[in-house]
Amino acid sequence: xxxxxxxxxxxxxxxxIEASKNGDEIHLFYRDIHHTPFVYFGKIxxxxxxxxxxxxxxxxxxxxxxxxxTDAFKEVREHAAEYKTLVQTEQEQIVVSRLGQGxxxxxxxxxxxxxxxxxxxxxxxxxxxxxxxxxxxxNQERLSPYNGLLLIPDYDFLFxxxxxxxxxxxxxxxxxxxxxxxxxxxxxxxxxxxxxxFPENKEYLEFHQDEVFK
Numbered sequence: 001x002x003x004x005x006x007x008x009x010x011x012x013x014x015x016x017i018e019a020s021k022n023g024d025e026i027h028l029f030y031r032d033i034h035h036t037p038f039v040y041f042g043k044i045x046x047x048x049x050x051x052x053x054x055x056x057x058x059x060x061x062x063x064x065x066x067x068x069x070t071d072a073f074k075e076v077r078e079h080a081a082e083y084k085t086l087v088q089t090e091q092e093q094i095v096v097s098r099l100g101q102g103x104x105x106x107x108x109x110x111x112x113x114x115x116x117x118x119x120x121x122x123x124x125x126x127x128x129x130x131x132x133x134x135x136x137x138x139n140q141e142r143l144s145p146y147n148g149l150l151l152i153p154d155y156d157f158l159f160x161x162x163x164x165x166x167x168x169x170x171x172x173x174x175x176x177x178x179x180x181x182x183x184x185x186x187x188x189x190x191x192x193x194x195x196x197x198f199p200e201n202k203e204y205l206e207f208h209q210d211e212v213f214k
Contacts, residue, residue, distance in 0.1 A: 001047075001060060001061065001062060001063070002028065002044060002060070002061040002062075002063055003058070003059075003060055004058075004059045004060075004061065005056040005057070005058055005059075006056045006057040006058070006059060007056060008055075008056055010056075010057060013051060013057050016046060016049075016059060017046065017049060019046065020045070020046070025043055026043070026044050026045070026046070026061070027040070027042065027043050027044065028040070028041040028042065028043075028044045028061070028063065029041070038153070038154070039153045039154075039157070040153075040154065040157050040186070041063060042063065042064050043064045044061040044062060044063050044064065045061060045062050045064070046059060046060070046061055047060050047061065047062050048060040075098060075134060075135050076095050076098055078135075079135070082138075082139060083139070086139065090139075093143060094139055094142055094143065097130075097134070097142050097143055098134045098142070103143065104128060104142070104143055104145070104148065105128040107143075107145035107148075108128040108145045108148035108149070108150050109123050109126075109128065109150060110145070111145040111146070111148070111150075111198070112148075112149070112150040112195075113150075114126075114150065114195075115150055115151060115152055115155075116149040116150050116151055116194050116195060117149075117151060117152075117155055117192055117193070117194060117195065118152055118155075119195060120152060123150070125152065125153075126150050126151060126152060127150070127151055127152075127153055127156040128148050128149075128150055129148065129149050129150075129151050129156045129159055129160060130142070130147055130148060131147050131148065131149060131201065131204035131205055131207070131208050132147050132204045132207045132208060133208075133211075133212060136207070136211070141204075144200075146198055146200035146201050146204065147204045149194075154186045154187070155186075155192075157186075158178070158186055158188060159208075162175065162212040162213045162214045163175045163177065163178045163182075163186075163188070163214075164178075164188055164192070164213070165205070165208050165209045165212065165213035166193070166194050166197075166205055166208075166209075167205065167209065168197065168201075168202040168205050168206060169197065170193045170194035170195075170196065170197045171193050172188075172189075172190065172191075172192040172193055173209065173213055174188050174190060175213065175214055177214060
């Protein structure tokens, strides 16, 4: 659930309340700091509200889905049997690699240095994303920096969900499932490309293109 206070001028209150009746959808984009990239959390629906006159109105939304840590920990548990041959430190590295942390993230940062597409250098704003999904990889692949891209959050989301992919030459593929409006919001242009492609990336990119991209 999302609890949100509206604008002080109340300019959007009516539009939010009547969104469903008017056939509109409400989607949630969030960022911690002004002028940093937004993270997209999906469609939300209004469940309750309290209109105020001398203060911002209050709204309660239901978030349709969250793509983050819940699924990650579920995958870790499902693949726990694969770790039995590994020492404790290796097991820990595998687990944190699924969360985009630890040695995997550090090594992906060392490999790319900045966003694999945009070149943004502030790595605190970037996500280390597996190319061949974590659940489909073996333990070696889960830790390989060549199975990783360093992406701004919007492109990380699109890549993870199969809305975009990259050919072995680095050029982008954009899914037809992505509406023109979504393409504009996410800046999913046809001229996007990886800044470079390492030979070791190609096998992983081909897997993503064949098995994840839709």
